[in-house]
Amino acid sequence: MARGRGDLDDLRLGRAVQAGGGTAICRLLKLSLPVLRQRLVARLGFSTDDCKDSLQGWGGRRRPQSALPTDPVAKETRDQVGDSPDCAREDGVLTMPRRSNVRSKKPTGGPGRDHKKSGARRWRQMALVLSVFFSGVAVMGLEITASQLMAPYFGRTVSVWTSLIGLVLVFLSAGYYLGGLLADRGPSMKALGAILIFASFSMFAVALASVPVLGAVQKLSPRLGILGACLVGTLVLLSAPITLLGCVCPYAIKLCTRDLRETGRAAGRIYAVSALGSVLGTFLPALFTIGAFGVRRSIMLFGFLLIAPALALLGRRRFVPLLGAGALLGLPLPSLFPREGRLAELESPYGYLQVLEMGGTRLLTVDTGVSSVYSPGRFRTGLYYDYLLLAPLMRPLPPREWLNRVLIIGLGAGTVAKQASSAYGPVEIDGVEVDPAVVDLGRRYFDMNEPNLRVYATDGRTFLATSRKRYDWVIVDAFQGCDIPSHLVTKEFFQLVRDRLVPQGVLSVNVAWWEPSDDELLRRVATTIRASFPTVIAVTGIRASHGAVILAGGSSTSPDAIASNALKTRHAGLIGVVSGLGHKGNPSMEALRDLGQPLTDDQAAVDRLVDRMYLRARKRGFGSLPL
Numbered sequence: 001m002a003r004g005r006g007d008l009d010d011l012r013l014g015r016a017v018q019a020g021g022g023t024a025i026c027r028l029l030k031l032s033l034p035v036l037r038q039r040l041v042a043r044l045g046f047s048t049d050d051c052k053d054s055l056q057g058w059g060g061r062r063r064p065q066s067a068l069p070t071d072p073v074a075k076e077t078r079d080q081v082g083d084s085p086d087c088a089r090e091d092g093v094l095t096m097p098r099r100s101n102v103r104s105k106k107p108t109g110g111p112g113r114d115h116k117k118s119g120a121r122r123w124r125q126m127a128l129v130l131s132v133f134f135s136g137v138a139v140m141g142l143e144i145t146a147s148q149l150m151a152p153y154f155g156r157t158v159s160v161w162t163s164l165i166g167l168v169l170v171f172l173s174a175g176y177y178l179g180g181l182l183a184d185r186g187p188s189m190k191a192l193g194a195i196l197i198f199a200s201f202s203m204f205a206v207a208l209a210s211v212p213v214l215g216a217v218q219k220l221s222p223r224l225g226i227l228g229a230c231l232v233g234t235l236v237l238l239s240a241p242i243t244l245l246g247c248v249c250p251y252a253i254k255l256c257t258r259d260l261r262e263t264g265r266a267a268g269r270i271y272a273v274s275a276l277g278s279v280l281g282t283f284l285p286a287l288f289t290i291g292a293f294g295v296r297r298s299i300m301l302f303g304f305l306l307i308a309p310a311l312a313l314l315g316r317r318r319f320v321p322l323l324g325a326g327a328l329l330g331l332p333l334p335s336l337f338p339r340e341g342r343l344a345e346l347e348s349p350y351g352y353l354q355v356l357e358m359g360g361t362r363l364l365t366v367d368t369g370v371s372s373v374y375s376p377g378r379f380r381t382g383l384y385y386d387y388l389l390l391a392p393l394m395r396p397l398p399p400r401e402w403l404n405r406v407l408i409i410g411l412g413a414g415t416v417a418k419q420a421s422s423a424y425g426p427v428e429i430d431g432v433e434v435d436p437a438v439v440d441l442g443r444r445y446f447d448m449n450e451p452n453l454r455v456y457a458t459d460g461r462t463f464l465a466t467s468r469k470r471y472d473w474v475i476v477d478a479f480q481g482c483d484i485p486s487h488l489v490t491k492e493f494f495q496l497v498r499d500r501l502v503p504q505g506v507l508s509v510n511v512a513w514w515e516p517s518d519d520e521l522l523r524r525v526a527t528t529i530r531a532s533f534p535t536v537i538a539v540t541g542i543r544a545s546h547g548a549v550i551l552a553g554g555s556s557t558s559p560d561a562i563a564s565n566a567l568k569t570r571h572a573g574l575i576g577v578v579s580g581l582g583h584k585g586n587p588s589m590e591a592l593r594d595l596g597q598p599l600t601d602d603q604a605a606v607d608r609l610v611d612r613m614y615l616r617a618r619k620r621g622f623g624s625l626p627l
Helices: 005-031 034-044 048-056 072-081 099-103 110-154 158-185 189-218 221-246 248-256 260-293 295-304 307-314 317-330 415-424 436-445 460-466 491-499 520-530 559-569 572-579 606-619
Strands: 088-090 093-095 342-348 351-358 361-366 369-374 405-409 428-432 453-456 471-476 501-511 535-540 548-553 588-591
Touching (some): 110 158, 110 189, 110 248, 110 260, 110 351, 158 248, 189 295, 189 307, 351 436, 361 436, 369 415, 405 415, 405 460, 415 572, 501 520, 520 606
Parallel strands (some): 405 428, 405 471, 428 453
Antiparallel strands (some): 088 093, 342 351
């Protein structure tokens, strides 16, 4: 007997009800036409109101698949619409829970428990955000501080920054890949907390092991060069912490992503928070941490910042004693270069400073080079400072008749300022020093308190560009060992100096130079100065054939006037410096010609020249205090 369309619909609905249970009823009642809905209710034997009330309260454990019917049609329907765990069978008929039974059930735990779970969830989310933020702070803080950590051993040339930036990017790439791999295998808050803990203690290890590691790596520089030695040092010290910190972002993205449709939004939030942390980590070392705590303790501080969010992610009270790692910040650290007679030691954003006293003479060293010398009651130092004083003597008139205002770029602790005041009287001196910590040490240990000296803590070129003063004499003493600021040695810089001088003003420049046979840098600097000054004289052979000074001036200046003008000053110390020129074993003056191309802002090439000089000096067994 053929069945009508209504009978077929009833049969299908019945099978769907038997296969899918309450969930099927819910969906069919919602989606079917009113006529089909009435047939379904009549077949099941309960009212529409009862069905509606029951549908609002279903819940419970899911029935095992083996207890469901195995009819192919029913199975297909069940796979499409699901099954209700609270429906049961009585003699082959599907029954549903009544309204009274559903309403009588109470949620386990109560609203207080739900509130606690919600609060704990928000706390974990906040800990996740903080972990991403502080990992960004730690990455950039460690990179910036590491450049200061390596400066006493390798200077601040482009080779140091190349090794740092290049390898940090490599380590971060490895961390991103590793973090994504670990997150896909089994993401959890506790695992991310463990990653932060390991990263934190690896940064403590960097601070504690940096001195012996970099000391050993420095011995490789004669064979590897500055770049090769820096690559080795960076690899040993920074590979572990940077790689672990790189794992944080992809791991956090995995934990934050609840819906695949919001993956891009979650990733954007995580990387935005990390980038903001990196901005803070970039500024903190220079503006606060290095000056307040020193280079190595700054690294330890950045590591310590990771512990608090790590503990929140771990969520176990037994891990709280890890906060005791902050006590390591107070541990005494060994000196980078322990020396006898040290009066003071300071790590500034611009270098590692020490004040030493040797035989009644005080020395200020920046990294490994002597920056200033002070011998109470003595005028001559026996170093290049004495020969910077000769430039005013090249003009036809005696200095006391025209010398009124002097500018010193690279004031240091005031050695040249003190000598100039002694030799030429209380002329007005503007001293520019980029490092305020050097100025403070100069006032405390080097008696840099001349009433005619005004100190400006800024960059020398910036000062020249913003100042409208005109000077009779400019001294550039910013070159120290292998640390030569490239922007203070170019054609554009010396043209700016020329613009700030009076028409017949003179210039003195200290050039870092180690051996007479290694004069490439000296000649290139002299060529650059000649583009702005007609007269350029080099004083070479200072301090047992080491060191050089360049004297420059207008067309009327000449080295022939130095001797006569020195006598007119009636200053015994200055006369003694001049009288020794040209004698055997003493410095001599020479005019440099055919010197090649000048250095420019676009093509300074200073770092390349300095790297070669440093490498050759290391091969000759260059001492620890380049003067």
